[in-house]
Amino acid sequence: MAQQALNNLARGAIGIGAAASLAQASLFNVDGGFRAVMFNRLQGVQKGVIGEGTHFRIPWLQTPHLFDVRIKPRNISSSTGTKDLQVVTINLRVxxxxxxxxxxxxFSSLGLDYDERVLPSIGNEVLKAVVAQYNAEALITKRETVSHEVRTALTKRANEFHIKLDDVAITDLKFGKEFTSAIESKQVAEQDAERARFLVEKAEQEKKAAIIRAEGEATAAAVVSEALQGSPALVELRRIEAAKEIAETLSKSRNVTYLPSGGQNMLLNISSASSSA
Structure with missing residues (x-):
């Protein structure tokens, strides 16, 4: 009896274990940001899309395949020729x-790695087609327009493969050595021309300032000359003021003790002259 009970218990445990394994194999989870496509061994890929959560499947017969439906970034790089036969390397962020x-x-036509199969090829195709319509210099000056054309064309091509593009932007432009050297030389020439233009304008301003200054000095000299001719006393006053300034300067020097002027001290003469005036 005891042996039979043990055997029954063992069979029951095995049955429970098999049932638990079967139940576990019959359930699968779809995490957030994912969707599932069911493949049936008898009917092929099912048309419905399975959302997030826990779902039932028939073991062995049905196999779920998970797709990441979140936005994924990708960089596409392409080296192509411009309209004026310059080589340019463009980096595109998608x-x-x-x-x-x-x-x-x-899933049926491309598989889980659909983006690896499609985006690099159509990205290069669109970049080559758009860049070929512009000169190298226009790619720089009309970068926003070029980026818009690339976005429009690439979005249209991606829709053919049921891929949505939320953003397409040109992140980098690199030209060949010859064109880069030509651009640098042009920039240096423009800077030199701007510097020469500044020097010319500076010389013109200095010339005008010199003319105005000369005219002012001439006018002042004419006014002084007229004043001197009209009042001889003004000449004497100017002479006294000049002599006073010279005498004061010399009197502060350690090497000069007195200044002879007609046998009298110049400072005294100036003082007396100032008193008489």
Whole structure:
């Protein structure tokens, strides 16, 4: 009896374990930001898209495949020729995600690595087509327009593969050595021309200032000359003021003790002259 009870208990444990394993194999989870596409061994890829949460499946017969539907960044680089035959390397930043409604079609035609299969090829295709319409210099001056054309064309091509593009932008432009050297030489020439223009304008301003200053000095000299001719006493006053300034300067020097002027001290003469005046 005891042996039979143990056997029954063992069979029951095995059955419970098998049932638990079967239940675990029959359930699968779809995490946030993911969607699932179900593959049936008898019917192929199912048309419906399975959302987030825990779901039931038939073990062995059905296999879920998870798609990441969150926005993913990608850099696409392409070296191509411009309209004037210059070589340019363009780096493109793309933010993409799959169109959830068409996930079964994407899985059937492209697989889970759809973005690796599609975006680099169509990105290079669009970049080459757009860049070929512009000269190298226009790519710099009309960068926003070029970026808009690339975004429009690439979005249209990606839609053909059920891929949505949330943002497309040109992040970098690199030209060949010859064109880069030509641009640098042009910039240096423009700077030299600007510097020469500044020197010419400076010389013109200095010339005008010198003319105005000369005219002012001539006018002042004419006014003084007229004043001197009209009043001889003014000449004497100027002479006394000049002699006084010279005498005061010399009197402060350690090497000069007195100044002879007609046998009398110059300071005394000036003082007396100032008193008589």
């Amino acid at each position: 933010l993409s995600r799959p169109d959830e409604e068409f996930l079964p079609d994407i």
